[in-house]
Amino acid sequence: MKKPYHMVARAAQESAAVIEEFCQANGQILLPLVSLIQNASQVVEAVIYEIGHQTLEQILVLSAEQVAGARTPGKASGEIRHHGSQAGRVQLADRKMKVKRPRLRHKTEGEVKVPAYEALRQDRGLGQHLLGALLRGVSTREYREVLPQMAETVGVSRSAISRKVIEASAEQLQELQERRWDKIEILVIYIDGQHFGGYNVLSAVGVDVEGKKHIMGIAAGATENAAAVKGLLTRLREQGLPTDRQYLFIVDGAKALRAGIEEVFGSGQPVQRCRNHKLENVMQELPKEQQSQTRNLMRAAWKVKTAEEGEKRLEQIARQLEYDHESAARSLREGMKEMFTLQRLQIPATLHKCLATTNIIESPHSGVRRRTHNVSRWRDSAMVERWVASAWLLTEKHFRRIDGHEHLWALATILGREPVTANQEKVA
Numbered sequence: 001m002k003k004p005y006h007m008v009a010r011a012a013q014e015s016a017a018v019i020e021e022f023c024q025a026n027g028q029i030l031l032p033l034v035s036l037i038q039n040a041s042q043v044v045e046a047v048i049y050e051i052g053h054q055t056l057e058q059i060l061v062l063s064a065e066q067v068a069g070a071r072t073p074g075k076a077s078g079e080i081r082h083h084g085s086q087a088g089r090v091q092l093a094d095r096k097m098k099v100k101r102p103r104l105r106h107k108t109e110g111e112v113k114v115p116a117y118e119a120l121r122q123d124r125g126l127g128q129h130l131l132g133a134l135l136r137g138v139s140t141r142e143y144r145e146v147l148p149q150m151a152e153t154v155g156v157s158r159s160a161i162s163r164k165v166i167e168a169s170a171e172q173l174q175e176l177q178e179r180r181w182d183k184i185e186i187l188v189i190y191i192d193g194q195h196f197g198g199y200n201v202l203s204a205v206g207v208d209v210e211g212k213k214h215i216m217g218i219a220a221g222a223t224e225n226a227a228a229v230k231g232l233l234t235r236l237r238e239q240g241l242p243t244d245r246q247y248l249f250i251v252d253g254a255k256a257l258r259a260g261i262e263e264v265f266g267s268g269q270p271v272q273r274c275r276n277h278k279l280e281n282v283m284q285e286l287p288k289e290q291q292s293q294t295r296n297l298m299r300a301a302w303k304v305k306t307a308e309e310g311e312k313r314l315e316q317i318a319r320q321l322e323y324d325h326e327s328a329a330r331s332l333r334e335g336m337k338e339m340f341t342l343q344r345l346q347i348p349a350t351l352h353k354c355l356a357t358t359n360i361i362e363s364p365h366s367g368v369r370r371r372t373h374n375v376s377r378w379r380d381s382a383m384v385e386r387w388v389a390s391a392w393l394l395t396e397k398h399f400r401r402i403d404g405h406e407h408l409w410a411l412a413t414i415l416g417r418e419p420v421t422a423n424q425e426k427v428a
Contacts, residue, residue: 056090057099063116064102079107090120173389176217182240185209187411189216190250190361191232191257192274194368194388197378201388202232203368205361209412211405213360215392216241220381229260237264246270246415248345250358252277253335270415272341274358275302278332285328286321294321298332302356307340314339345414350404360402367395 065071068080081104088101104112188207193200204216217235221228237243243264249271251257261269279298283291294317301313314336322329337344342352354360368391378384412418 056097057101060099060101060114060117064104064114067112067114068104080104080112081107088117088121090117170386172393173386176215176389176393177235178239179214179216180240181206181216181236182242184214185412185417186214186216186241186247187408187415187417188248188250188355190358191229192252192358192361192365193254194365196372196375196384196388199378199381199384200228201384202228203361203365203388203392204232204236205364207360207402207408209408209417211401211408213396213399213402215364215396218385218388218392220384220388226256226259229254229256230263233260233264245417248272248341248347248355248411248415250274250355250360252358253281253338270341270345271338272355273335273338274356275339276357276359278335278339281331282328285331286325290325294328302339305343307337307344310340310343311336347414348404348407348410350407351402351411354402354404364392364395364399367398368392 064082068082069078071082083103083105085100085102088099090097090099099117101117102114104114106112184206185208186206187209190205190207191202193202195201199220202219202221204218206214206216208214217232217239219228219232219235221231243266246269247265249257249261249269251261251271252274258271261271275298279295282294282298286294297317298314301310301317304310304313314332318329318332321332342355347355368388372387372391375387
C-alpha cells in the first residue's frame with residue numbers, strides 16, 4: 001500500500017496541472033489582475049497567495065504578451081520578441097517566491113523588461129508589513145518567529161527591517177501631515193498630550209458633521225508648551241482647516257492650549273474643559289475620606305441644565321473646601337466657566353457624554369501606547385513623531401462615530417454652519 005504522503009503529493013501535482021491548463025486556455029480573465037499588479041501602488045499579496053503559483057506565472061506570461069504580442073509558431077517577427085524563460089524571484093511582503101519568468105528581447109537593443117515581473121520584484125509592501133507587525137506588539141528580536149514562513153522564503157536581515165520600518169513610518173507621518181481639511185466639515189477638535197520618554201506629543205482628533213472621527217495631526221516637543229500648541233494648530237491651518245469659523249475645542253485645561261487656540265483661531269472660539277481632568281486635579285488635593293463625596297457633588301453640578309446654576313453649585317463646594325483644603329478649592333475654581341460651555345451653548349444633552357471630556361482622544365491614546373510600548377529608547381523627536389503617527393493611523397482604522405452623532409446637526413447650527421447641512425443631518 002502506498003504511503004499517504006505519496007498520494008497527497010500526486011494529488012497536488014495533478015491539481016497544479018489542472019490550474020495551469022485552465023489558465024493557459026482562459027488567460028483573458030486574468031487581465032484585470034495583470035493591470036492591478038503592474039499599476040497598483042501596493043502589491044496585492046493576499047490576492048497573489050490565493051491565486052496560486054501557476055496562476056502567478058500565467059500572469060507574467062500575459063504581461064509579456066502585452067508587450068511583445070502572443071507567441072506564434074515559426075520564425076519570430078516584430079521589434080520585441082519572446083526569448084524563452086528563466087528562473088526568477090518575486091517579492092511578496094516578507095518573503096520571496098521562485099517563479100519561471102518569460103524573457104523578452106528587442107531586435108536590436110537587447111533585454112526588455114516584463115512589467116508585471118518588475119512590479120512584483122519591488123518590495124513596496126515589506127516596510128508596511130513589518131511596521132504593522134511591530135506596532136501590534138512584535139519586537140525586532142522576535143520577528144523571525146512571528147513573520148509568516150513558507151518553503152520558498154529567503155531571509156530578511158535585521159538591518160533591512162530597521163531601514164524599511166523607518167521608511168514606512170516616515171511615509172505615514174508624511175501622509176498625516178499632508179491630509180487636507182478644507183473639504184471635511186469639522187465641528188469638534190479634541191487636543192490632548194501624551195508622554196514618550198522625555199518627549200510630549202500633542203494630538204488633535206476632529207469630529208465631522210456626521211460624527212466620524214479623524215486624527216488631524218500631532219506635534220512633538222519637550223513639554224506641552226505654547227510653541228508646540230501653536231505649531232500643531234498652525235499646521236492644521238496650513239492643511240486647509242478654515243480659521244474663519246467656530247469649532248468646539250475640548251482640552252484638558254493647560255493654559256498653553258487656550259493661548260494657542262486664541263492666537264491661531266481667534267478669541268471667540270468656544271472651549272470645553274475636560275471634566276475628568278478637573279476631577280483628578282481636585283481629588284489630588286483632598287484626603288481619601290473626602291474624595292467620594294466631593295466627586296459626587298461635582299458630577300451632580302455638571303448635570304444641571306444651565307451654566308449659571310452649575311457654576312453656583314461648584315462655588316458652594318469650593319467654599320466648603322477652602323477652610324481645610326484651600327488648594328482643592330483653588331483648583332476647583334480655576335477655569336470654572338469653561339466647564340459649562342456645553343450648557344452655555346445649549347448643546348443637546350445627548351452629546352454631553354462625548355463632548356464633556358477628552359475621552360474620545362484618551363481612549364485611542366491607549367491604543368497608541370500599546371503599539372509603541374516595545375520602544376525602549378526614543379532617540380529624538382523625529383523618531384517619536386514617526387512612531388506615534390503610524391500608531392495613530394493604525395488605531396484610526398477602528399474609529400466609530402461618536403455617541404449622539406444624530407444630533408450633531410444642532411451643534412452645527414450653534415457653530416454657524418450652513419442650515420442645509422444641519423437639516424440634512426436632522427433628517428438622517
